[in-house]
Amino acid sequence: MFFPILGRVLISADFWQASLQFAALLLLPALGGLLSERSGVINLAMEGLMLIGAYVGVMMAIATHSVWLGVLGAVIAGGLLALVHAIVSINFMANQTVSGIAINLAALGLTNFLLPIQTQGQGIRALDDALRLPQLHWGPLANIPFIGPVLFQQNIIFYVAIIILVGIQFLLFRTNIGLRIRAVGEHPHAADTAGVNVRLVRYACVVSSGLLSGLAGAFLSLGIAGIFNQNMTAGQGYIALAAVIFGKYTPVGAAAACLVFGLGEALSPRLQDTGISANLLGTLPYLLTLVALVGLVGRTTAPAADGVPYEPASE
Amino acid sequence: MASPTVQRRTSAPASQLARWMQKFRAALGRPLIAVLVAFVLGGIIIMITTPGPLDNRFITAVSTYYYLIAGSFGSLQSISYTLAKATPLIFAGLAVAIAYRAGLFNIGAAGQLTVGSMVAGIIGIQLAALPGWLLVPLMLLGSMVAGGIWGGIVGVLKAWRGAHEVVTSIMLNWTAFYVCAFLVEGPFQAPKLSQQTLPMAPQATIPSLAILYNQTLGTFLPQIPDPAQYTVDAGLLIAFVAMLVYWFITARTTFGYELRVIGQNPKAARYAGISVRKNIVMVMFMAGAFAGLAGAVRLMGQAPYQLISSAFSTDSTGFDAIGVALLGRTTSIGVLLASLLFGGLQQAGPYLQSYVDVPGDIITIMQALVLFSIAIEYLPSLQRFMPSFLVKSSRPPLVPSLITTKPAEEKGEADMQAVESGHRATSDTVEKTGLKPTSSGQEE
């Protein structure tokens, strides 16, 4: 019973399309988190950054009747909240883990608090198609069997995520900016004495993580779900963080990890017919991460100065 | 030439008082500032989001705080509700705090709590035939072991695979939520219901404190009238025992000593021959046990005395515990006070909507603000503007491993005073710079 169903799922275009969509959703905050960690700031806040992005995206889209302004709002909101994390961790030398958790709590509190105020207690109804992020359809390419729906009938943000992935991989390892980011994450003191502005680099990276997570939030609410629900990110930001570590702090690695998690996430609802509880299947991505952390990846190597606040005058 | 002994022996009562003052400021100063900052910012948020003219907004903010206080500590009954809310927070707060002592961030209290309550529930359902005096301890023990194992896994992964505890904890949290939801909706589902187990049998519950009092001390002391209105259960007493145990472990045992060494300086632990791995596993097991108790006591002490599958992932106790432990500076009394604050907020929060038309989720924002402001190192940022006597603080940094691992290299240049050189050593060199204290007077 189990294997025939599994087989059928694995060869269905629908399954792969959903997997890639999930993967892209995770990839954006993962890339953001990766930038932040590479620059030496631990970032657990992607969950909250996504949530605030999802919320602001929907509210802005409704208010302005434009999905694009909604996306812009989501990106800015994510960036602003990440700025809080940056200020608190970089200038005030807060414990970055605690700050990240506080961001998540604040995002949850803010969205739950503002939702009844802004909707006069009505809640949000499902968005019209005009206010949702479009699915692209690449003409003849989209009609290729299997490959068409999987690769050429995705949401626009999917393609944006791919471009950003390539861009960040290039940025990090092929540009002077990337060199500085890596230097700051490994040894901020050395970077500072070489004339690199440590705080500026860290600010830029942390805020970028907010912009990318905010975009992911918009993808979730304006693209995939078409509605905002309370706490709708439901732990995805944390999985994105796991993907960063699973991917050994490289963009391509993180993308591979996101794909694995995306497969797991798409698999579980499709195996319901096998009689296996959805709850048990729901544990798959988490167990997978644990196995990866323990067995496959081995000891992951975080940037040496990850999480260490930098005080220029500490000499 | 100053005699070295003069420096050392200050008159006892004065220094005793000064030390108390110092201790008080060190213990309560930062948490109080953190709470104050959070409340002020919370008030500002209310004023921004409330409609109407400015003075109306101000009144709304003030009355929000009035109702928060009245709703949590305004009457005996509300105090009893607050205590009931605070009880699991105490356990969970201790779970985060003890791990923190060893420099570990136990974000997994939520999952440990979930499996703890689940196992307590399973024992309560499966062994419902047992008498209460046996069943209740069994359930508590079961929850401790289950939570302990769940926490211990994190410890093992950290100790032997170097897996970061925050990440493994998050994964284990969600695993716990899903697995326990599966158990509740599957093998232990109550007949005709879909998402919950049967309620615990009466002998498998923890009695209300007021009723317990009436049945014991109340037989010769004055009875509490109408005890049913006071919902706080005897789990609070267990929480006090847990606090005592926590204090003893951390302050009086070699294990607690080793935790402190590991948490503050892992290199020193290696130097001293303290097994970091073993202690990490043990402390994570203990942390899990405390969290497991939180789940069991919640299940057994408060209505509806049953497990609900959808409640696992939405229960915020495990995450609130992080704030409780940090705000309480990982001491048992601190955890108690912080639990009362958070418990009070959670008790009064839901009523705000009907009293002042402020969504109850403002308390979530406030908790986040408390976390922010407790996490922020105000001191280094502010100390440039402060006279030096305010800066000199012997407190450990809030975050043991993160902040102290900065290379100590050059800043701690030794300046051991040659005994024979006759320089008067100043005892209050500031750790920050570690430079040689310059005696204010000229050399003789």
Added chain:
Amino acid sequence: MQESTVITRSEEKSSPYAVEMRDIYKAWPGVVASNHVNLQVKKGEIHALVGENGAGKSTLMNILYGIVKPDSGEVLINGTAVHISGPRDAIRLGIGMVHQHFMLIPPLTVAENIVLGSEPGGIAAPYDRKRARADILALSKRYGLPIDPDLRIEKLSVGQQQRVEILKMLYRGADILVMDEPTGVLTPQETDELFLVLRDLVKQGKTIIFITHKLREVLEITDAITVLRRGQNVGELVTKQTNQREIARAMVGRDVLLRVEKTPANPGPVVLHVHDLEAQSDRDLACLHKVSLDVHAGEILGIAGVEGNGQTELVEVLTGMRKPTGGEITMADVKDGQAGTPKNITTMGARGVRVAGMSHIPEDRRESGLVITESIEDNSILGRHRWQQFSWRGMVLQLKNIASWAQKLIDEFDVRTPSATAAMSTLSGGNQQKLIIARELEANPIVLIASQPTRGVDIGAIEFIHRQLIAQRDAGKAVLLISAELDEIRSLSDRIAVMYEGQIVDIVSPDATEEELGILMTGGHQDPQ
């Protein structure tokens, strides 16, 4: 008010100073690090900045480099008053600095480290590896500093890393080079090489500020000297017109004994026996090769060697902090001049080794020998907290006994503190070290392992520590001294074992010359140059 000699240097009005710092004042909370200090460095000279640890040398140079902001005072570069608010400003003004602890990023390549912050093409450009490579090769040829730009820093020796640091300054076009204790990690031969490079740089028009506390080097390489003590100027000297004694006097403010006084050793039986010891480093590479040693009661065995040749690992294995992969360590008690039965301590952990009678003064005292946030009481039992007198069955702390023990250490070693419950961080660095020494000596060990015991300690305190070590020797303890300071090894040890690449290459008498030791330290006896 100062009694030290001040020689007025002849002024050359025509050429302004390359660096002039006027009346620099900097106070940390509770400490004045720089008390109206003046510094004048002429163009094209090597200028020594000397002083004890904590005299304010590094603070002054960090002010010059923009890392530390002074409270008041003026900085002039080539006669122009400048405002330096960060390393970026300093670089722009042509100032370069080699820090005592190298500012290199281990996983990055030589080229990446050198160009970082001043990359070819500017910040927004892609990283131009070819151009960086070419630029660096040209530079290394011009200054005679050969290096492979594509190697990762973590693969380089200390001497090569220093070369990278110098290239880093030159790449940025620095004319004023600040070198903070550059010879601390070098062999005598490497030091000579460095001096050749420095002389060459001066010939090419560079100005060098050379921070050190090694007086011999001051006399050998520098042209002028500024002496600081306790954050104040105490002397401006011309190298040719002064001598070691005068500089030392200015640094310390009194005459110092430059030699250690001791009586000949009276060695007893072998107490610590090490046979064919093998171990692996943190990176799982073999780092000790068949190390064999005998340390007798009543002698100091010194281990000389350039840092990073296995000394750290040897100490860790001996003290139970690192598991050996082969070989044997035994320890025997001495009674009435006779050795007891040797106890095998090869696989004991740090705790067991202490119980067997070993004391360990660790090399990075503040980093691993103390828990700075905890009380003196807590620190006084570190490593021995499960001993019977400190805890009941090794489980429950005996607070009263701990308190009286801590008080005993404080009293007998004159640790200056308001109380035994004060946090370690409230003590001065010197008193923190005293507590460690007190703790390790009061435990009445059979074997004392002292690793870099005087590192980062000022001259007065060095005397104190040296005297303590000799007292331990004379009390019949077996003392193993590991030090990177050749002078210290030679003046204290009764025998010297030289380590090179994880091996004991020879055991020689303390009368061996510095050259002989230097050759051994670089593996010279096997492979003469």
